[in-house]
Amino acid sequence: MSPPVQKVVSNPQLPKKVDVVVIGGGIAGVSTAFFLARRGISVALCEKGEIGAEQSSRNWGWCRTLSRDPRELPLAIESLRLWRQMNAMTGRETGFRQCGILSLCATEAEMADARRADDEARLYQSDARMIGPEAIQALVPGTDRPWIGAHFAPSDGRAEPALAAPAIAEGARDAGACILTGCAVRGVETKAGAVSGVVTEKGTIACQSVVLAGGVWSRLMCHSLGLRLPQLNVQGNVMRTAPLEGGPEVSVRGRGFGLRKRLDGGYNIAYGLSNEAQIVPDSFRYLFDFLPRLMIERKSIRLRIGKRFLQEVLDARKWGMDEVSPFERTRILDPKVIQSDMDAALRNLRAAFPVFDKAEIVESWGGLIDATPDAVPVISAVDELPGFFLSTGYSGHGFGIGPGAGRLTADIVMGAPTVVDPAPFSFNRLRKGSKPVLKQDLRRNSLQSQGIGGAN
Template identity: 50%
Template sequence: MPGPRLTEFYSDLSIPRSVDVVVVGGGIIGVSTALELADRGVSVLLCEKGQIGAEQSSRNWGWVRLGMRDPREVPLMQASLDIWQDLDARLGRATGFTRSGILFGASGKRGAENLARWMRHVDGMETGARMIEGAEIGRLLPGHQLKTKAALHMPLDGRAEPQWASSAIAEGARDRGAQIVTACAVRSLDVEAGRLSGVYTERGRVACSQVVLAGGAWSRLFAGNADVALPQLRVLNTVLRTSSSPGGPECALRTDAFAIRKRADGGHTIASGHQNTVDIVPDSFRLARSFLPAFRQEWKSLRFRFSRRSLDELRQARCWQPGDVTPFEVTRILDPEPSQKHLRGAWSAARRALPVLERAEIVQSWAGLIDVMPDAIPVISAVRQLPGLWIATGFSGHGFGIGPGAGRLMAELVTGETPVVDPWEFRLSRFTDGSRIAPDPGY
């Protein structure tokens, strides 16, 4: 099943023999890191096994939100919003970013209390966050039939176009001297005397002193081949897009039943508000203890199943040599089947709540695999056991909006600059240093 239609991106034709930094992965995290490194005069090669932004970076909802984030992500998301605001002008290309606002609907009294409690995390910040009711909800969602009595309004949150953004950022990085090569997997790392000295790609070796692993849902597999433990699983989310629906809401909305945001083409992107699918695979058992707190907290929103992916991953190689064909070449782009149940549920709920959608049609649907961590916040960190290796992954469904900020933070860590935010919460070592690992219960 074909995924979303992407902005066409033309690869550089050759790879260099040597650069300062190799970025592995061409999703929004990888291209944002490449942009920030190139802006600092660092020579950088980005290698993408498939196409730029072809996996979850183009398959997400397109939300650029501070609202209802884990409080540990709030400072970095604030920095990311600042970047998004000027990004089109900086790149000379469109990402579709606009501050259209986002509404988070309350599910009963307890839901309203949870939304109001989350607002404490942005006290003193100029976010415009406030609880609204009745007529104010009606002004933002004309003609709505929602049963919710209250909602959190984040007027400075917004949206961008996932099918545009990664390519636009990649082109901006190339304008600044980065080399971007697609259909070229990085197979493994070259380590000499305990330190990185280069990478082996399917097109040959590239010497470098630093590598940033931004491989999204593939990061655990790549790290494991380098004997780096990364507790990461994949969760499937299903999305649909509609035909143009004049009069549809400008403001994005999330309820328990569905989430919706307007697209640049006049249609809307719609998904289930909370439901995701978890395939039971070999890593599910290997990482069961690490993910148990998250599963307990989120079990109502997760649908567990055995599927073809269970068998595929059982057969998948977990270690290989530089000359071997790797899983990254066997599967260039993850393109899973969407959940028809979640499609039907979200589409039905959206049309009941927003009658204006009755005139719209489903144009396309797709699914993507989200890279998730046990505590639902990313790793943006050095790997202590292997100097020169950095990891930026595990954004747990929050990566699109926070991507430009994460790229800046990663570039600052690599170059030794003062970081835009304290990276402590995102350290890889939190999984081995005795820290409490769980999603924040208050967001």
């Protein structure tokens, strides 16, 4: 089931020419359009379906610095700063509230991971800190588990995925952007080896630059352009409750559950212990890119063969500009929820917080997450095609860092000084034959170089 998303009405006419075309109306795409338009750049955003209707409305709704990959932390900190201003900047409700995020620890192994994350956070002047059982009880009274400690980021927050991307898209339109829904981009035109325009199902738009922020669809678009983007999809699942009295205000995760309070007084609940990845033809094409990560995360990623294998075998990987593209045949991805994950999440949550025994589940949904081999996004120019930029592969972290990612992408497109160092997000790091730098390796090297923590 697809969660309800605030409707964004399309501009009625296709512009003949703009400076930049953004492909994709998720949180990364609309944020890019927003920050470009606010700087006087003419922008058209093309979305094949509806704004925010795929993973940008299907995530947990967390806006966090807590437990980030060190490469993402500066961007997460900038994003949190922007989230605090986003209601005022867009003139609309995004649902952002500063509530704090709490990661509960029941075992010494979980405490060790939390301490390592805390060491990293202190390198960036984060206000995250370790807390003990008494402080946990003060933050989340009513928990029924003997937690031995937790990692807490009081400045972290939450926003409403069903409201945020539409609000930012409307803010971009207020600043002059053209927002086009039900308008799939079939391909990119070039002249003298550089971007010169895009061909949509409704006609051609001339432009100097293109930003591909297509989420799980980015890999297919890149392939049609002769670009190799190692990206695979994993499925996450979320459910929501009716309004519930007495639940936590702070967002919380523990082993086998995650939650955040909604504006309507209900809660979003997720499993958080593992995600499912269906085996598809690209699983074999990118096997050696993803193998190091799969070996480390083999307990948290479940592999299976389903109907998507045949679907992707049958989907065209090349098509003509005058032909219906795969983007038009599937306007909105709406995978069937994995009910066993939802059952486990609710069971684990009720064991930890008995107040949820009386929670009424209203609906649940699945969403496909665009993942890279190192679980870090690509926010980058593409050397092979001047004028072409990527903003994709957010690996389940994209909603929270969406505003900062949009600002960084706008900086890169304009050739302006960047708000954070873009090097960790370079497309070149994913070249065939390169070895992905995983969080575990980066964490060990970073802490050793700073003299913090151990090499565990």
